[in-house]
Amino acid sequence: MENKNNAASELDRVADAIEKLTTSEWNRLHKAARSFLFGTGFSDVDELVNETFCRALTGTRNWRVDVPFITFIINAMKSVADGDRKLIYKDEEVLATDLPNNDPDSDCDPLERFGNKALSPETIIATEIDRTLAEEDLKIIEKHFKNDEAVEWVLIGIEDEMSASEIIEMSGLTKTQYESARKKFLRGLDKLFPGRRPK
16 A cells, blocks of 8 residues: 555656746756657657656656756656667667578678678677677766766766757756866766776
8 A cells, every 4th residue: 555655656746846847947858858869769859758757657767856857857768768769779680681582502792782881790799799888887887976966967968979068058057067077977987997098
């Protein structure tokens, strides 16, 4: 019974926060959604925002009480977009046996018949290895800076190739706060991965 009450309370808290979003926060939300949209299957910004709201309201995404709602929902939206993008990437992988007129006895190199070099087996394997290593590093970085909202914004900006001004506008940070968070982030990288960042 207590779990049901907690779930209802969480739903009410999220619904209330959505209703209380200001115009400025809606603008930040849509700007963030626009930056996350590329490469996903979502048709527009509103579809991505609404999908994220639905997941928050159904409890698929949990909102910690110590995190501002706008920060939570933008991080959740990024995660939703990333997940959708990965599904699309898997659907686009091509195998040699998928090619038309594939003849196993032919002397022709199957790789020569791939229309897109980015989808060749070697490229896909290399990309997957790089992706796995990057994801492992990202988990270490996110864990290290967990609960540091300013640094989390810097990380979001870097991942989505946003300019400093875009990060400042979207996050609500001042320029001084942004610069301080960026320096903290870089110091953290040096500590986590000594010798890996070029001087």
